[in-house]
Amino acid sequence: xxxxxxxxxxxxxxxxxxxxxxxxxxxxxxxxxxxxxxxxxxxxxxxxxxxxxxxxxxxxxxxxxxxxxxxxxxxxxxxxxxxxxxxxxxxxxxxxxxxxxxxxxxxxxxxxxxxxxxxxxxxxxxxxxxxxxxxxxxxxxxxxxxxxxxxxxxxxxxxxxxxxxxxxxxxxxxxxxxxxxxxxxxxxxxxxxxxxxxxxxxxxxxxxxxxxxxxxxxxxxxxxxxxxxxxxxxxxxxxxxxxxxxxxxxxxxxxxxxxxxxxxxxxxxxxxxxxxxxxxxxxxxxxxxxxxxxxxxxxxxxxxxxxxxxxxxxxxxxxxxxxxxxxxxxxxxxxxxxxxxxxxxxxxxxxxxxxxxxxxxxxxxxxxxxxxxxxxxxxxxxxxxxxxxxxxxxxxxxxxxxxxxxxxxxxxxxxxxxxxxxxxxxxxxxxxxxxxxxxxxxxxxxxxxxxxxxxxxxxxxxxxxxxxxxxxxxxxxxxxxxxxxxxxxxxxxxxxxxxxxxxxxxxxxx
Amino acid sequence: xxxxxxxxxxxxxxxxxxxxxxxxxxxxxxxxxxxxxxxxxxxxxxxxxxxxxxxxxxxxxxxxxxxxxxxxxxxxxxxxxxxxxxxxxxxxxxxxxxxxxxxxxxxxxxxxxxxxxxxxxxxxxxxxxxxxxxxxxxxxxxxxxxxxxxxxxxxxxxxxxxxxxxxxxxxxxxxxxxxxxxxxxxxxxxxxxxxxxxxxxxxxxxxxxxxxxxxxxxxxxxxxxxxxxxxxxxxxxxxxxxxxxxxxxxxxxxxxxxxxxxxxxxxxxxxxxxxxxxxxxxxxxxxxxxxxxxxxxxxxxxxxxxxxxxxxxxxxxxxxxxxxxxxxxxxxxxxxxxxxxxxxxxxxxxxxxxxxxxxxxxxxx
Numbered sequence: 001x002x003x004x005x006x007x008x009x010x011x012x013x014x015x016x017x018x019x020x021x022x023x024x025x026x027x028x029x030x031x032x033x034x035x036x037x038x039x040x041x042x043x044x045x046x047x048x049x050x051x052x053x054x055x056x057x058x059x060x061x062x063x064x065x066x067x068x069x070x071x072x073x074x075x076x077x078x079x080x081x082x083x084x085x086x087x088x089x090x091x092x093x094x095x096x097x098x099x100x101x102x103x104x105x106x107x108x109x110x111x112x113x114x115x116x117x118x119x120x121x122x123x124x125x126x127x128x129x130x131x132x133x134x135x136x137x138x139x140x141x142x143x144x145x146x147x148x149x150x151x152x153x154x155x156x157x158x159x160x161x162x163x164x165x166x167x168x169x170x171x172x173x174x175x176x177x178x179x180x181x182x183x184x185x186x187x188x189x190x191x192x193x194x195x196x197x198x199x200x201x202x203x204x205x206x207x208x209x210x211x212x213x214x215x216x217x218x219x220x221x222x223x224x225x226x227x228x229x230x231x232x233x234x235x236x237x238x239x240x241x242x243x244x245x246x247x248x249x250x251x252x253x254x255x256x257x258x259x260x261x262x263x264x265x266x267x268x269x270x271x272x273x274x275x276x277x278x279x280x281x282x283x284x285x286x287x288x289x290x291x292x293x294x295x296x297x298x299x300x301x302x303x304x305x306x307x308x309x310x311x312x313x314x315x316x317x318x319x320x321x322x323x324x325x326x327x328x329x330x331x332x333x334x335x336x337x338x339x340x341x342x343x344x345x346x347x348x349x350x351x352x353x354x355x356x357x358x359x360x361x362x363x364x365x366x367x368x369x370x371x372x373x374x375x376x377x378x379x380x381x382x383x384x385x386x387x388x389x390x391x392x393x394x395x396x397x398x399x400x401x402x403x404x405x406x407x408x409x410x411x412x413x414x415x416x417x418x419x420x421x422x423x424x425x426x427x428x429x430x431x432x433x434x435x436x437x438x439x440x441x442x443x444x445x446x447x448x449x450x451x452x453x454x455x456x457x458x459x460x461x462x463x464x465x466x467x468x469x470x471x472x473x474x475x476x477x478x479x480x481x482x483x484x485x486x487x488x489x490x491x492x493x494x495x496x497x498x499x500x501x502x503x504x505x506x507x508x509x510x
Numbered sequence: 511x512x513x514x515x516x517x518x519x520x521x522x523x524x525x526x527x528x529x530x531x532x533x534x535x536x537x538x539x540x541x542x543x544x545x546x547x548x549x550x551x552x553x554x555x556x557x558x559x560x561x562x563x564x565x566x567x568x569x570x571x572x573x574x575x576x577x578x579x580x581x582x583x584x585x586x587x588x589x590x591x592x593x594x595x596x597x598x599x600x601x602x603x604x605x606x607x608x609x610x611x612x613x614x615x616x617x618x619x620x621x622x623x624x625x626x627x628x629x630x631x632x633x634x635x636x637x638x639x640x641x642x643x644x645x646x647x648x649x650x651x652x653x654x655x656x657x658x659x660x661x662x663x664x665x666x667x668x669x670x671x672x673x674x675x676x677x678x679x680x681x682x683x684x685x686x687x688x689x690x691x692x693x694x695x696x697x698x699x700x701x702x703x704x705x706x707x708x709x710x711x712x713x714x715x716x717x718x719x720x721x722x723x724x725x726x727x728x729x730x731x732x733x734x735x736x737x738x739x740x741x742x743x744x745x746x747x748x749x750x751x752x753x754x755x756x757x758x759x760x761x762x763x764x765x766x767x768x769x770x771x772x773x774x775x776x777x778x779x780x781x782x783x784x785x786x787x788x789x790x791x792x793x794x795x796x797x798x799x800x801x802x803x804x805x806x807x808x809x810x811x812x813x814x815x816x817x818x819x820x821x822x823x824x825x826x827x828x829x830x831x832x833x834x835x836x837x838x839x840x841x842x843x844x845x846x847x848x849x850x851x852x853x854x855x856x857x858x859x860x861x862x863x864x865x866x867x868x869x870x871x872x873x874x875x
Contacts, residue, residue: 088672090591093549119700120586126673153589188588190546283835290835309835393783394837396761 003509004057004224005439006042007255007432008035008064011276011318011335012409014435015042017050017057023263025050026432028409031335035066036212043220055221059475059509061438062213063229063251067202071299074102077201078147079109081140083133083169084193085116085152085161089125095151095193100300107201109145112136116161117153122450125153133165137172146173149200151181151193157500158450159183177203182448184246191295191304198301199246206245210238225475227509231307233258233288233437234444234506237474246305249298253280253310255437257289260405262440263427269403270392270421273433274410276318277332279388282310283395284405311391315384317352317410323376328383342368351413354380360412385415393420407433443509444484445471448502456499460488463501476507512716514567518638521561521728526551526629528731529724533625534826535748535817536727536843540798541622541648542584543828546592547630554594554633561629564614564638566721569712574610575640576601577657577710578627579618581669581692582702584830587623590672590702594634597627599670600706601635607666607678608709616640616715618655618707620723621648621798627704639724646720646846647815650797652692653685654858656848657710660718664688668706671699720846726752734824744824745839748817754843755872757802757810758791759783759821762836767829778832780840783821791840793818795829800863802840810842810872811860813849817841842872 002024006015008031017025027045032038039062047054070076082095095111096104114136116128140148148169152161159182166178179200185192214226228241229251241248256273260266267287273280283290289308296305314330318337321328333340333348340346342353343364349372355361357369357377396402401422406414407430416424429436447466451459468481485504521529530544551561569575578601580592605611615628615635620643632639644655658664667679667688677695682688696703710719730751737747749756760780767776775796782789794801799816801808810816818827821837832838849858850871856862859869 086590090589090593092553092593092595093546093591097553098549120583120589121701123700125590125700187585189591190588394761395835 002053002057003439004043004046004054004060004222005435005437006039006060006062007252007434007438008038008062008066009252009275009434010065011316011337013038013042014432015046016429016432016435016439017046017054018436018439023429023436025054026429026435028432030338035064035209036216039213039216040220043216043222047220055223057222057224059227060217060222060224061227061229061235061441063255063434063438064209064248065252066209067205067245068249068298070202070205071103071198071301074106074299076205077103077107078204079145080107080197080200081110081145081148082108082112082193082197083136083148083150083165084113085128085150085165086189087113087115087126087129089117089153090189093190095149095197098190098302099194103299103301107197109143110140118155118158118161120154120157122158128161128164130164130168133168134172137169137176140176141173146175147177147200147203149179149181149193149196151189151196153189154187155180155182156186156192179203183244185304188304191302194301195246195303195305198298198303199244202245206242210242214238227441227443229255229438229441231305232291232444233441235441235509236443240474249305250307251438252434253282254289254308255441256280256407256434257282257284257308257437258440259433259435259437260284260407261287262436263407263429263433264405264425266403266405266425269405269425270395271405271407272388272392272414273408274406274413275316275408276337276410277314277316277334278312279315279410280310280312281388281391281395282308311395313387313391315351315387315413317350317355319351321349321351321354321380326379326383328380342372351380351384351410355410355413384413388414389418392418396420406430442506443471443474443476444504444506445469445474445476446502446504448500450500454499456488459499459501460486460503463503464505467503467505471505471507475509477510481505481507512567512721514565515722516565517568518562518564521563521629523552523555525728526561526626528735529728530626530731531734531825532727532730533620533622535730535819536625536646536723536815537621537648537826537828538798538815538817539795539827539829539832540650541619541624542580542587544623544626546587547623547626550592550594550630551626551633554630559633561632562638563724564640566640566642566716566719569614569640569715571711571713573613573712574608575710575712575715576604576612576615577618577644577707578615578631578704579624579707580627580702580704581696586700586702590700592623592627592630593672594630596670596672597704598631598634599676600668600704601631603670603676603678604666604668604706604709607668612637612709613712614638614640616719617643619643619645619648620727621645624648625724625727640715641724642715642719642721643723644719646723648798649858652689654862656718656720656846657708657714658685659848659851659854659857662708662710662714662718664708667692667708669695669699669703671703675699718848720848737824745819745821745841748819748824749841752843754817754841757840757842757872758786758789758804759839760786760791760837762832762834762838765832765834774829776829780838783837793840794863796863797829799829801860801865802842808860808865808867811865811869812863813845813854813858813869814872815843815845817843844873845871
């Protein structure tokens with residue numbers, strides 16, 4: 001079965017056609033400001049390279065940093081109201097409390113707190129203020145604030161209050177769009193709430209973007225189903241991405257690591273992805289990225305996401321280089337590489353120029369580099385390699401030597417020998433590893449809910465069944481499903497042996 | 511007799527930001543993150559409130575000092591966020607019971623989030639915060655304080671929650687009983703509650719408190735910020751600022767945690783980097799780091815402070831969040847004198863944490 005993977009990076013948009021075993025075609029085009037034009041160009045290039053079989057691909061998966069960039073650049077964000085169910089607890093630190101003003105300004109359309117929420121053991125803090133929520137809904141309707149983020153104390157243990165708030169809001173204000181915090185996260189009220197509010201702020205952009213992606217497919221005559229890459233290396237149907245854009249923040253790093261494993265068949269290795277603006281270093285464990293579960297600051301906003309454990313350094317093909325004193329990044333010419341770099345007729349010295357001068361890469365016009373001294377090239381490469389070596393060492397967790405897979409457009413910048421590394425693997429198609437990772441990504445289904453009156457085994461079995469149903473509904477092939485996570489937490493004080501069971505399954509796209 | 515060093519000073523927000531960095535490190539892995547209390551103090555500063563920090567040398571002998579602490583599970587504090595209005599309630603309750611007003615407020619422990627708790631209360635109430643605590647760090651149990659070492663009275667204790675519940679424990683047999691009873695109540699209230707512990711006189715604080723620890727946390731935080739700003743080594747800056755020793759630099763290769771009897775116990779293993787390459791280090795913890803062993807030999811132990819920091823940023827690394835692959839440095843800072851006494855060692859020496867050896871300071875011999 002053929003699949004298409006597309007990675008929209010800061011500099012390049014890559015597309016690949018992949019079958020079960022190998023890469024059948026790969027193209028690279030510059031990322032465009034509107035993103036969609038670059039995707040269309042990549043798809044057309046892929047069709048002209050691979051012929052009609054590309055049109056027959058069963059799925060097209062797009063990984064994009066579009067939503068992350070919108071937050072970082074404070075562009076195209078919705079105004080959002082925050083409703084927190086917490087009183088009489090947590091009142092002194094209202095929603096949006098620790099946001100930088102340049103983002104809370106355009107986003108914050110009102111912050112409300114009402115009585116309700118749970119204790120750590122599932123008991124109610126106090127009775128839910130339903131009338132209060134109805135009043136807030138009417139006010140939002142009057143103000144025309146149609147996107148709301150709802151959070152509640154200990155909602156990962158008991159999502160009931162957030163669900164009820166959603167019902168009340170929708171009854172009073174049928175056009176309202178509600179993001180509930182329990183669908184996004186875990187313990188840590190402020191961080192979970194922040195993720196929820198960012199999600200609510202991205203809903204318009206998510207709707208437009210997924211529609212534009214769908215149009216790009218239609219326009220190029222590709223009938224495969226559209227999927228969007230998620231932070232954890234799995235994919236979701238466009239409809240899910242439209243609802244939860246924050247799940248698509250960090251897909252690039254995960255995709256390149258999954259792609260690296262597909263291209264080398266190595267399951268345990270360090271992956272070093274040298275892109276246009278940054279080098280991302282991560283660690284593959286049994287074919288999946290090792291995950292970090294910690295506070296992640298996105299555009300100055302503290303959130304808590306399950307994301308690959310990545311060290312990112314400001315070294316990439318577009319990184320600006322200056323001499324006297326020597327400075328390598330961390331700033332980059334970004335998607336303007338093809339106008340700015342010396343080899344492409346621009347006027348800025350970049351790492352791409354250095355790599356071409358050193359004979360590590362072939363690109364553009366080498367003659368444009370006549371004034372770049374050999375000494376400068378040596379010093380820059382030395383700096384880059386020392387930096388990469390230090391950070392690779394940081395990601396390793398044992399003294400044993402491990403293999404390193406070099407991927408991304410700037411992979412030739414990685415030295416062939418590194419301390420503590422058994423072998424540096426440079427493979428064909430390494431420059432499009434992230435698109436490969438997108439193409440081969442699996443689909444997942446997750447249940448995370450509280451069961452009452454069931455034994456632990458029955459609760460887990462029920463959760464497993466529901467997760468499987470979700471994965472199948474999302475397009476997974478029956479028989480390819482695998483459980484990747486299963487946990488249960490007994491909740492004392494709730495009647496009838498309450499158990500919170502969480503199960504996540506993944507499977508291949510059908 | 512304590513001779514005043516500076517009298518009284520109004521803290522700037524920069525002082526408090528620095529203190530949250532320092533307090534997190536002095537927490538020796540425990541005490542909970544100061545982040546939420548820092549946010550609260552920022553909000554109070556925005557509203558025009560300020561914290562007066564009082565030199566313990568300025569305390570009158572008969573002054574009445576409130577000793578405050580947030581009890582409970584740090585994880586609950588991440589959902590039910592601390593609130594200055596509610597944190598100040600037990601003080602009022604205690605004042606009603608005693609029929610007397612407090613003159614100042616101080617923390618039971620400077621380490622972690624509790625270090626900033628009196629600042630929040632001071633900013634709200636206008637009471638001065640005393641530059642002292644009863645640990646000089648963080649410890650997991652109520653009897654592990656300088657006041658307990660000195661055999662001071664452990665009662666009464668006041669507690670309040672977010673609802674209308676106010677509790678006063680009028681009397682308890684000893685510090686251990688007080689710990690047991692208050693912990694039970696705290697659990698019932700949702701496993702987080704601010705307590706106002708046995709009030710102290712100015713004379714008691716001066717004689718048995720660990721003095722100038724707020725200043726120590728502030729100076730420590732400022733030293734780290736200065737090192738970061740000048741791109742020099744924050745770990746060396748911590749050692750220099752506190753007269754400490756750098757014990758080990760390495761990567762976490764293994765971490766094992768178990769929750770027993772309400773404590774987070776476990777052990778982290780490190781593989782050496784740089785000058786320590788080829789060596790191993792182990793960190794035992796019970797909420798806080800208790801013993802550090804190099805190549806199997808215990809080399810640093812409570813009551814000396816075992817501080818674990820991120821090797822690059824100098825940020826404190828907690829026992830609840832330390833993770834595989836992290837690059838950290840281990841530092842030892844000298845223990846307050848009172849814990850080095852025989853009675854101090856009995857309460858917080860290695861044997862108090864279940865080890866079969868006596869305290870040997872890393873700063874002697």
